[in-house]
Amino acid sequence: MHLIPQSWAHWHILVSLLPSVGLFFALCLYGIGIYTDKDIIKRACLIIFVAIALATVPTYLSGDYSMTALAGNPRFPEAMMTSHFYWSVGALLFMAVAGIAAWLELVRSWNGRPSQNALHLVLGLGLVTLALMMVAGELGWEINHNELRLDAATQKTSQLWSHAHVILNHFPTIGFVVGLGVYVGALILDNIVLKRAGLFLFVACAILTVPTYVTGNASMWAVTDPPIQGISKAVINAHRDMALLALFGMAFTGVTAWIELWRYRYLGRFSNLSLYLVLAFAVVTFAILAETGHRGGQINHPEIVLPTDVLPTDPKLGWTPAIELQINHVLWFVPWQTLHFFGFSLVFGVALATSLRVLGLWKSMSFAAIHRLLPIGVFGVLMNVFSGMLILQADSSRYLNQITFVPKIIFLTIGALAVLYYSLSERLWVVKAGEEAPMGAKWVAALVLVSWSIVIMGGRLLPYL
Amino acid sequence: MQYGNTVVILMVILVSVCGLGLAGLAVYCLNKSVDQSGG
Numbered sequence: 035m036h037l038i039p040q041s042w043a044h045w046h047i048l049v050s051l052l053p054s055v056g057l058f059f060a061l062c063l064y065g066i067g068i069y070t071d072k073d074i075i076k077r078a079c080l081i082i083f084v085a086i087a088l089a090t091v092p093t094y095l096s097g098d099y100s101m102t103a104l105a106g107n108p109r110f111p112e113a114m115m116t117s118h119f120y121w122s123v124g125a126l127l128f129m130a131v132a133g134i135a136a137w138l139e140l141v142r143s144w145n146g147r148p149s150q151n152a153l154h155l156v157l158g159l160g161l162v163t164l165a166l167m168m169v170a171g172e173l174g175w176e177i178n179h180n181e182l183r184l185d186a187a188t189q190k191t192s193q194l195w196s197h198a199h200v201i202l203n204h205f206p207t208i209g210f211v212v213g214l215g216v217y218v219g220a221l222i223l224d225n226i227v228l229k230r231a232g233l234f235l236f237v238a239c240a241i242l243t244v245p246t247y248v249t250g251n252a253s254m255w256a257v258t259d260p261p262i263q264g265i266s267k268a269v270i271n272a273h274r275d276m277a278l279l280a281l282f283g284m285a286f287t288g289v290t291a292w293i294e295l296w297r298y299r300y301l302g303r304f305s306n307l308s309l310y311l312v313l314a315f316a317v318v319t320f321a322i323l324a325e326t327g328h329r330g331g332q333i334n335h336p337e338i339v340l341p342t343d344v345l346p347t348d349p350k351l352g353w354t355p356a357i358e359l360q361i362n363h364v365l366w367f368v369p370w371q372t373l374h375f376f377g378f379s380l381v382f383g384v385a386l387a388t389s390l391r392v393l394g395l396w397k398s399m400s401f402a403a404i405h406r407l408l409p410i411g412v413f414g415v416l417m418n419v420f421s422g423m424l425i426l427q428a429d430s431s432r433y434l435n436q437i438t439f440v441p442k443i444i445f446l447t448i449g450a451l452a453v454l455y456y457s458l459s460e461r462l463w464v465v466k467a468g469e470e471a472p473m474g475a476k477w478v479a480a481l482v483l484v485s486w487s488i489v490i491m492g493g494r495l496l497p498y499l
Numbered sequence: 500m501q502y503g504n505t506v507v508i509l510m511v512i513l514v515s516v517c518g519l520g521l522a523g524l525a526v527y528c529l530n531k532s533v534d535q536s537g538g
Contacts, residue, residue, distance in 0.1 A: 300533035365507055369514035376519060409529050413522035
């Protein structure tokens with residue numbers, strides 16, 4: 035194993051994620067900062083933009099050296115590398131300009147408020163850069179991932195799953211790095227707004243881990259049945275073992291972070307013990323994520339595997355294959371399935387009660403009173419993440435190829451993110467007994483109800499379609 | 500076969516009680532922690 039990259043291609047795979055996926059998270063946080071008019075978030079994001087702009091230098095250099103190192107290798111077509119190179123140069127140039135604009139505004143407004151014009155200029159440049167990065171990133175992923183170009187008619191499991199996993203897996207990991215940076219900065223500065231932003235990022239990344247894990251399971255079938263030359267099931271299983279740990283690590287970090295956000299509403303302050311507990315979970319989870327990503331990279335990146343690397347060869351080794359065998363027994367499957375149904379009952383019950391209050395029912399209660407119910411729903415989600423991922427292992431190939439599975443996972447992600455809004459919205463929190471919730475919140479409530487209904491219907495139909 | 504069914508039922512009860520019990524305990528502790536603050 036070599037976690038420290040020892041080739042230009044390996045360096046490029048790592049650092050290129052900062053100006054692309056990292057920029058996505060920075061822009062999301064920046065948008066929230068502008069929308070909520072929190073200067074500290076805007077400043078933190080300007081600093082992140084400068085850091086991302088600096089990362090364009092190693093991204094360009096490592097990419098250039100990788101092209102030289104891989105030239106002549108038939109696995110990496112010259113035309114595709116050239117196309118990726120030109121789009122990337124455009125994206126990196128825009129990122130550099132955005133970084134310079136962010137730095138100039140930081141310096142100019144050091145002792146005052148950032149100017150609206152400058153903030154929107156940086157936002158515009160960031161959005162253009164992100165659009166260019168999406169094209170460059172897509173072209174970059176396609177250079178190596180030959181499986182994406184296989185004939186769809188010959189595939190039992192669609193390679194769209196592999197495509198989705200190749201893209202999605204970077205979001206919880208890089209988002210987590212951005213979150214960890216913001217959170218550590220917040221602890222050093224002892225700033226409440228930044229602490230909330232860091233905790234929010236941890237929760238959002240934990241939610242994104244669920245579709246990432248599911249697409250990963252489906253990708254395994256897509257690249258092993260029928261088998262693809264050079265891709266080993268044993269190496270995939272080593273990655274899956276660590277991915278399962280990463281999923282649970284993210285779930286613990288996300289729920290602990292959410293609990294602190296929830297408690298803050300009532301206490302008006304954070305508990306230092308809880309904040310450092312979240313940090314401890316986050317650091318351990320980050321280490322697991324790094325190893326998960328590293329093992330994932332070894333599946334289909336022969337250019338980064340060293341001759342000294344010892345890769346697993348026995349596909350039966352590891353705890354994921356053992357779970358697959360065990361969970362297929364009725365003695366294990368039925369109890370976890372029962373717990374899964376209890377989990378959904380909790381989630382839907384809380385989502386329904388909270389959303390109906392937001393939509394205008396039970397106006398004799400303030401939103402703060404109904405907000406008390408949210409932990410019950412969150413623990414329901416936690417129960418379902420554990421039980422759902424175990425159940426999935428029983429017959430993942432069949433579940434993942436059912437027509438209702440994709441909407442179930444998409445709306446589970448949307449529903450969970452929408453519920454996060456209930457925990458964070460300042461405008462909702464101040465809705466007193468007898469008052470109407472804001473119209474925006476009502477739309478979110480409708481989205482929550484529709485999303486969780488589709489999740490339940492999608493899941494219930496799985497065994498029958 | 501009858502014995503097998505009994506074991507499955509006991510496992511369902513055990514896993515459900517453990518899962519719901521842990522969630523219930525966590526909700527109780529959380530509520531208590533914010534109640535004590537007078538919030």
